[in-house]
Amino acid sequence: AQSVTQLDSQVPVFEEAPVELRCNYSSSVSVYLFWYVQYPNQGLQLLLKYLSGSTLVKGINGFEAEFNKSQTSFHLRKPSVHISDTAEYFCAVSDLNTGGFKTIFGAGTRLFVKA
Amino acid sequence: GAVVSQHPSWVICKSGTSVKIECRSLDFQATTMFWYRQFPKQSLMLMATSNEGSKATYEQGVEKDKFLINHASLTLSTLTVTSAHPEDSSFYICSARESGAPYNEQFFGPGTRLTVL
Numbered sequence: 182a183q184s185v186t187q188l189d190s191q192v193p194v195f196e197e198a199p200v201e202l203r204c205n206y207s208s209s210v211s212v213y214l215f216w217y218v219q220y221p222n223q224g225l226q227l228l229l230k231y232l233s234g235s236t237l238v239k240g241i242n243g244f245e246a247e248f249n250k251s252q253t254s255f256h257l258r259k260p261s262v263h264i265s266d267t268a269e270y271f272c273a274v275s276d277l278n279t280g281g282f283k284t285i286f287g288a289g290t291r292l293f294v295k296a
Numbered sequence: 297g298a299v300v301s302q303h304p305s306w307v308i309c310k311s312g313t314s315v316k317i318e319c320r321s322l323d324f325q326a327t328t329m330f331w332y333r334q335f336p337k338q339s340l341m342l343m344a345t346s347n348e349g350s351k352a353t354y355e356q357g358v359e360k361d362k363f364l365i366n367h368a369s370l371t372l373s374t375l376t377v378t379s380a381h382p383e384d385s386s387f388y389i390c391s392a393r394e395s396g397a398p399y400n401e402q403f404f405g406p407g408t409r410l411t412v413l
Contacts, residue, residue, distance in 0.1 A: 215401070224300075224389050224404035225340075271339060284330075284402065286339045 183208050183276045187287035195295050196264055202257040202290045204272030213275040214255040215284070216246055218268050225271065231255065242266070267294045298324050300392050302405035309380055310413055317375045317408045319390030325370040326392035330402060331363075334387040346373045370395065380412045 188203040206212065213232050217225040229240025236248040246257045255272060272287040299322040309315050319329055327348050332340040344354045344365050352365035362384075364376040373392075377384050387409050391402035 217404075222387075222407065222409065224302075224406045225391075226404070227401065230401060283342070283345075288339045289337075291337075 183212075183274055183285050185272055185274050185285050185287035187270075187272050187290045189290050190288065191291045191293065193293045193295060194262055197261045199260050200258065200262050200266075200292065202270050202272075202292065204255045204257065204287060206253050206255065206272075206274045206285075208253070208274075208276060210276070214246075214248060215273040215275070216240065216244070216255070216257050217271045217273060217286075218242075219271065219289075220268050228257070228270075262292070262294045264294050264296060266292060268292060298392075298394060298403040300390065300403045300405040302388075302390055302408050304408060305406060306409040306411075308411045308413065311381050312379055315377045315380055315410060317377075317388055317390075317410075319373045319375070319392070319405050321371045321392040321394075321403070324392075324403075325395045326373075327370065327395040328393040329367060329373040330391045330393070331365060331373075331375050332389045332391070334389060334407075336387075340389060343375075377410065380410070382412045385410055385412045 184207040186205045194200045215230045216228040219225050228244050229238045231238045231248045239245045244259050269289045271289050273284050275284045301320045303318045329346045331343045334340050342355050343358045344352045346352045346365045346367040348367045354360045367373040387407050389407045391404045
Protein backbone atom coordinates (compact mmCIF):
# COMPACT_ATOMS: atom_id res chain seq x y z
CA ALA A 182 0.00 0.00 0.00
CA GLN A 183 1.04 3.50 -0.73
CA SER A 184 2.52 5.50 2.14
CA VAL A 185 3.90 9.00 2.53
CA THR A 186 6.71 9.93 4.88
CA GLN A 187 7.44 13.46 5.93
CA LEU A 188 10.81 13.18 7.53
CA ASP A 189 10.58 16.19 9.81
CA SER A 190 7.71 16.76 12.21
CA GLN A 191 8.89 20.28 12.99
CA VAL A 192 11.17 22.69 11.17
CA PRO A 193 12.16 25.91 12.92
CA VAL A 194 13.80 28.50 10.71
CA PHE A 195 14.63 32.19 10.87
CA GLU A 196 12.82 34.69 8.71
CA GLU A 197 14.35 35.20 5.25
CA ALA A 198 16.27 31.92 5.50
CA PRO A 199 15.72 29.13 2.96
CA VAL A 200 13.77 26.05 3.92
CA GLU A 201 13.26 22.53 2.63
CA LEU A 202 10.47 20.24 3.81
CA ARG A 203 11.10 16.65 2.90
CA CYS A 204 8.64 14.12 1.57
CA ASN A 205 9.12 10.55 0.38
CA TYR A 206 6.50 8.16 -0.90
CA SER A 207 6.62 4.40 -1.07
CA SER A 208 5.52 3.42 -4.54
CA SER A 209 7.52 3.85 -7.69
CA VAL A 210 4.53 3.56 -10.01
CA SER A 211 2.76 6.51 -11.52
CA VAL A 212 1.53 8.96 -8.96
CA TYR A 213 0.24 12.46 -8.64
CA LEU A 214 1.91 14.49 -5.91
CA PHE A 215 0.63 17.42 -3.91
CA TRP A 216 1.70 19.81 -1.19
CA TYR A 217 -0.95 21.45 0.96
CA VAL A 218 -0.70 24.11 3.66
CA GLN A 219 -2.97 24.30 6.68
CA TYR A 220 -3.27 27.34 8.92
CA PRO A 221 -4.69 26.88 12.43
CA ASN A 222 -8.33 25.82 12.52
CA GLN A 223 -8.63 25.95 8.75
CA GLY A 224 -8.90 23.49 5.91
CA LEU A 225 -6.12 22.66 3.49
CA GLN A 226 -4.98 24.93 0.69
CA LEU A 227 -3.16 23.55 -2.34
CA LEU A 228 0.37 24.92 -2.69
CA LEU A 229 1.39 23.00 -5.78
CA LYS A 230 0.96 19.74 -7.62
CA TYR A 231 2.91 17.44 -9.89
CA LEU A 232 0.96 15.54 -12.51
CA SER A 233 3.48 15.05 -15.31
CA GLY A 234 6.07 16.92 -17.32
CA SER A 235 8.73 19.11 -15.78
CA THR A 236 9.97 17.72 -12.50
CA LEU A 237 10.33 21.19 -10.99
CA VAL A 238 6.96 22.51 -9.99
CA LYS A 239 6.30 26.07 -8.92
CA GLY A 240 3.42 26.90 -6.64
CA ILE A 241 1.88 29.77 -4.78
CA ASN A 242 3.58 31.96 -2.18
CA GLY A 243 7.03 31.39 -3.69
CA PHE A 244 7.14 27.65 -2.98
CA GLU A 245 8.48 25.06 -5.38
CA ALA A 246 9.00 21.32 -5.29
CA GLU A 247 11.04 18.85 -7.26
CA PHE A 248 9.82 15.40 -8.22
CA ASN A 249 12.56 12.81 -8.09
CA LYS A 250 11.28 9.49 -9.37
CA SER A 251 14.41 7.48 -8.64
CA GLN A 252 14.41 8.60 -5.02
CA THR A 253 10.60 8.66 -4.77
CA SER A 254 10.80 12.10 -3.24
CA PHE A 255 8.93 15.36 -3.62
CA HIS A 256 10.65 17.89 -1.38
CA LEU A 257 9.20 21.37 -0.92
CA ARG A 258 11.45 24.41 -0.93
CA LYS A 259 11.32 28.14 -0.50
CA PRO A 260 14.39 30.37 -0.86
CA SER A 261 13.30 32.95 1.72
CA VAL A 262 10.55 32.38 4.26
CA HIS A 263 8.29 34.90 5.97
CA ILE A 264 6.66 34.87 9.38
CA SER A 265 3.36 34.31 7.60
CA ASP A 266 4.62 30.96 6.27
CA THR A 267 4.29 29.51 9.76
CA ALA A 268 1.81 26.69 9.29
CA GLU A 269 1.42 22.92 8.91
CA TYR A 270 2.46 21.48 5.56
CA PHE A 271 1.18 18.18 4.21
CA CYS A 272 2.58 16.13 1.38
CA ALA A 273 0.03 13.93 -0.39
CA VAL A 274 0.06 11.24 -3.05
CA SER A 275 -2.63 9.91 -5.35
CA ASP A 276 -1.77 6.49 -6.68
CA LEU A 277 -2.88 6.00 -10.28
CA ASN A 278 -3.16 2.28 -9.64
CA THR A 279 -6.27 3.06 -7.62
CA GLY A 280 -7.60 5.24 -10.42
CA GLY A 281 -6.00 8.22 -8.78
CA PHE A 282 -9.01 8.67 -6.56
CA LYS A 283 -7.53 7.91 -3.18
CA THR A 284 -5.13 10.43 -1.72
CA ILE A 285 -2.77 9.50 1.07
CA PHE A 286 -1.44 12.26 3.31
CA GLY A 287 1.80 12.42 5.20
CA ALA A 288 1.88 13.15 8.90
CA GLY A 289 2.63 16.80 8.32
CA THR A 290 5.54 19.14 9.00
CA ARG A 291 5.13 22.11 11.25
CA LEU A 292 7.09 25.05 9.83
CA PHE A 293 7.83 27.66 12.45
CA VAL A 294 9.39 30.88 11.19
CA LYS A 295 11.13 32.95 13.81
CA ALA A 296 11.88 36.68 13.63
CA GLY B 297 -10.96 29.19 -7.80
CA ALA B 298 -13.10 26.36 -6.55
CA VAL B 299 -14.65 27.00 -3.16
CA VAL B 300 -15.93 24.47 -0.68
CA SER B 301 -17.87 25.53 2.39
CA GLN B 302 -18.70 23.66 5.57
CA HIS B 303 -21.41 24.36 8.06
CA PRO B 304 -21.23 24.74 10.96
CA SER B 305 -17.65 25.81 11.53
CA TRP B 306 -17.87 24.64 15.10
CA VAL B 307 -20.43 22.82 17.19
CA ILE B 308 -20.71 21.75 20.82
CA CYS B 309 -23.21 19.06 21.69
CA LYS B 310 -24.17 16.80 24.55
CA SER B 311 -23.23 13.15 24.60
CA GLY B 312 -25.87 11.00 22.93
CA THR B 313 -27.12 13.60 20.49
CA SER B 314 -26.62 13.61 16.73
CA VAL B 315 -24.82 16.28 14.77
CA LYS B 316 -25.05 17.00 11.04
CA ILE B 317 -22.23 18.68 9.14
CA GLU B 318 -22.79 20.04 5.65
CA CYS B 319 -20.22 20.27 2.88
CA ARG B 320 -21.03 22.33 -0.20
CA SER B 321 -19.17 23.00 -3.42
CA LEU B 322 -20.11 26.58 -4.21
CA ASP B 323 -19.00 27.12 -7.78
CA PHE B 324 -18.53 23.68 -9.25
CA GLN B 325 -20.19 20.30 -9.38
CA ALA B 326 -18.62 17.56 -7.34
CA THR B 327 -19.36 13.96 -8.19
CA THR B 328 -17.09 12.86 -5.39
CA MET B 329 -16.62 14.29 -1.95
CA PHE B 330 -14.36 13.05 0.80
CA TRP B 331 -14.70 13.21 4.55
CA TYR B 332 -11.64 13.37 6.75
CA ARG B 333 -11.04 13.42 10.46
CA GLN B 334 -8.07 15.20 11.97
CA PHE B 335 -6.88 14.83 15.54
CA PRO B 336 -4.75 17.58 17.11
CA LYS B 337 -1.30 17.82 15.58
CA GLN B 338 -1.99 14.84 13.33
CA SER B 339 -2.62 14.25 9.68
CA LEU B 340 -5.92 13.82 7.93
CA MET B 341 -7.49 10.40 8.17
CA LEU B 342 -9.83 9.54 5.32
CA MET B 343 -13.14 8.35 6.74
CA ALA B 344 -15.18 7.82 3.62
CA THR B 345 -15.61 8.64 -0.03
CA SER B 346 -18.99 9.99 -0.98
CA ASN B 347 -20.32 9.67 -4.52
CA GLU B 348 -23.41 11.53 -5.65
CA GLY B 349 -26.42 9.28 -5.86
CA SER B 350 -24.80 6.21 -4.37
CA LYS B 351 -23.72 4.81 -1.04
CA ALA B 352 -20.56 6.10 0.50
CA THR B 353 -17.46 3.94 0.67
CA TYR B 354 -16.07 3.78 4.17
CA GLU B 355 -12.47 3.18 5.13
CA GLN B 356 -11.58 0.24 7.27
CA GLY B 357 -12.37 0.83 10.92
CA VAL B 358 -14.91 3.59 10.32
CA GLU B 359 -18.39 2.69 11.54
CA LYS B 360 -20.88 3.48 8.79
CA ASP B 361 -23.80 3.41 11.22
CA LYS B 362 -22.02 5.90 13.40
CA PHE B 363 -21.02 8.28 10.64
CA LEU B 364 -23.86 8.59 8.17
CA ILE B 365 -22.99 10.16 4.85
CA ASN B 366 -25.46 11.42 2.30
CA HIS B 367 -24.52 12.90 -1.08
CA ALA B 368 -27.89 13.77 -2.51
CA SER B 369 -26.79 16.38 -5.04
CA LEU B 370 -23.71 17.38 -7.01
CA THR B 371 -23.04 20.25 -4.62
CA LEU B 372 -23.93 18.90 -1.20
CA SER B 373 -22.73 16.09 1.02
CA THR B 374 -23.63 15.69 4.68
CA LEU B 375 -21.97 13.82 7.52
CA THR B 376 -24.11 12.95 10.51
CA VAL B 377 -22.40 11.82 13.67
CA THR B 378 -25.02 9.74 15.42
CA SER B 379 -25.19 9.33 19.18
CA ALA B 380 -22.04 11.36 19.57
CA HIS B 381 -19.66 10.65 22.42
CA PRO B 382 -16.65 12.60 23.72
CA GLU B 383 -14.27 10.40 21.73
CA ASP B 384 -15.95 11.67 18.55
CA SER B 385 -14.67 15.15 19.32
CA SER B 386 -12.41 16.11 16.45
CA PHE B 387 -11.86 18.38 13.49
CA TYR B 388 -13.83 17.14 10.50
CA ILE B 389 -12.79 18.29 7.05
CA CYS B 390 -14.52 17.64 3.76
CA SER B 391 -13.12 17.97 0.28
CA ALA B 392 -14.65 17.87 -3.16
CA ARG B 393 -13.38 16.64 -6.47
CA GLU B 394 -14.71 18.45 -9.51
CA SER B 395 -16.76 16.28 -11.85
CA GLY B 396 -14.72 15.27 -14.86
CA ALA B 397 -11.41 16.37 -13.39
CA PRO B 398 -8.65 14.23 -14.85
CA TYR B 399 -6.86 13.84 -11.58
CA ASN B 400 -7.67 13.79 -7.91
CA GLU B 401 -7.18 17.42 -7.02
CA GLN B 402 -9.38 18.02 -4.07
CA PHE B 403 -10.69 21.34 -2.85
CA PHE B 404 -10.98 21.45 0.91
CA GLY B 405 -13.56 22.99 3.15
CA PRO B 406 -12.52 25.05 6.17
CA GLY B 407 -13.35 22.26 8.60
CA THR B 408 -15.81 21.77 11.43
CA ARG B 409 -14.68 21.54 15.04
CA LEU B 410 -16.92 19.12 16.94
CA THR B 411 -16.81 19.04 20.72
CA VAL B 412 -18.94 16.47 22.51
CA LEU B 413 -19.47 17.09 26.21
